[in-house]
Amino acid sequence: MAEARPAFQYAxxxxxxxxxxxxxxxFLATEILFFGALIAAYSAYRVSDPAGFAEAARHTRIAxxxxxxxxxxxxxxxxxxxxxxxxxxxxxxxxxCLAATAALGLAFLGVKGWEYVLEYREGLVPALDFDxxxxxxxxxxxxxxxxxxxxxxxxxxxxxxxxxxxxxxxxARGRGPREPVLRLVGLYWHFVDVVWIFLFPLIYLVxxxx
Amino acid sequence: xxxxxxxxxxxxxxxAALVLLLAATTxxxxxxxxxxNLFVALAIAAAKALLVLIVFMELRRSxxxxxxxxxxxxxxxxxxxxxxxADYLTRRxxxxxxxxxxxxxxxxxxxxxxxxx
Numbered sequence: 001m002a003e004a005r006p007a008f009q010y011a012x013x014x015x016x017x018x019x020x021x022x023x024x025x026x027f028l029a030t031e032i033l034f035f036g037a038l039i040a041a042y043s044a045y046r047v048s049d050p051a052g053f054a055e056a057a058r059h060t061r062i063a064x065x066x067x068x069x070x071x072x073x074x075x076x077x078x079x080x081x082x083x084x085x086x087x088x089x090x091x092x093x094x095x096x097c098l099a100a101t102a103a104l105g106l107a108f109l110g111v112k113g114w115e116y117v118l119e120y121r122e123g124l125v126p127a128l129d130f131d132x133x134x135x136x137x138x139x140x141x142x143x144x145x146x147x148x149x150x151x152x153x154x155x156x157x158x159x160x161x162x163x164x165x166x167x168x169x170x171x172a173r174g175r176g177p178r179e180p181v182l183r184l185v186g187l188y189w190h191f192v193d194v195v196w197i198f199l200f201p202l203i204y205l206v207x208x209x210x
Numbered sequence: 211x212x213x214x215x216x217x218x219x220x221x222x223x224x225x226a227a228l229v230l231l232l233a234a235t236t237x238x239x240x241x242x243x244x245x246x247n248l249f250v251a252l253a254i255a256a257a258k259a260l261l262v263l264i265v266f267m268e269l270r271r272s273x274x275x276x277x278x279x280x281x282x283x284x285x286x287x288x289x290x291x292x293x294x295x296a297d298y299l300t301r302r303x304x305x306x307x308x309x310x311x312x313x314x315x316x317x318x319x320x321x322x323x324x325x326x327x
Binding site: 018021022025026028029030031032033036037039040043044047048062066069070073074076077079080081084183186187190191193194197198200201204205206208209 | 222235239248266276283
């Protein structure tokens with residue numbers, strides 16, 4: 001990777017990377033508030049009926065949730081590896097790490113999809129087949145949040161998988177992207193991981209001890 | 211390659227810490243701590259998020275300006291959550307409209323709360 005020339009508006013590669021990183025963080029700040037509004041709504045509803053929320057949360061599958069958290073944390077480690085190897089110009093290793101990251105992302109979506117199927121069979125999907133007589137209105141609110149938050153997260157993850165897969169293919173062909181690109185995709189991937197780190201306790205862990 | 215070595219070790223040490231914290235929070239959720247359960251779970255989540263932010267997202271070796279941008283997002287989030295809770299946690303005698311729906315649950319006294327409002 002000898003082309004160490006910055007785009008024309010920058011004096012140096014380091015300056016270009018700094019500007020790109022700053023721009024990515026500005027975007028991520030809006031994403032923090034985007035998901036944050038959901039969590040604020042969750043908190044407001046939870047305050048009105050903590051026992052009902054705890055009861056509803058017990059209908060989620062903690063083993064699948066924990067497995068998915070493990071998958072996502074591992075994918076983030078591979079992404080960090082890819083960024084490290086990409087900047088050390090080891091294209092083939094970077095491609096392998098990116099492929100592992102994307103594969104783990106797909107595994108997460110697979111587990112999540114299976115979870116949705118199980119929940120559909122149990123009558124836990126609001127607006128489709130929610131069993132109101134069995135679970136009650138607070139559980140419906142909880143699962144409305146659950147589906148909205150996890151689907152929004154899954155959408156973000158799907159975008160990340162697309163970006164990561166594309167970069168993996170480019171590195172595999174020996175034509176890695178320009179300097180800041182891999183780093184920025186990495187930041188995005190880790191952010192999606194951070195969102196899940198907070199969704200996991202709010203969805204799966206509350207009310208387990210009750 | 212020689213420069214990549216220590217970074218690789220750091221990445222997998224961070225991963226190991228994250229997995230340990232995941233095990234701790236999953237196991238801890240089953241301990242009967244009452245209201246503390248939620249705080250413990252959120253504290254562990256915050257610790258995991260910090261690890262990801264500092265090590266994986268490289269805030270450790272970012273410039274002050276980048277760190278300020280990262281902190282700004284969470285700062286505004288804190289304002290949003292604080293002002294929202296300041297309302298919902300303190301409002302006792304003028305419930306929000308949707309409180310009628312949750313009052314339909316039987317626990318207190320067993321009255322027909324649903325028809326009220």
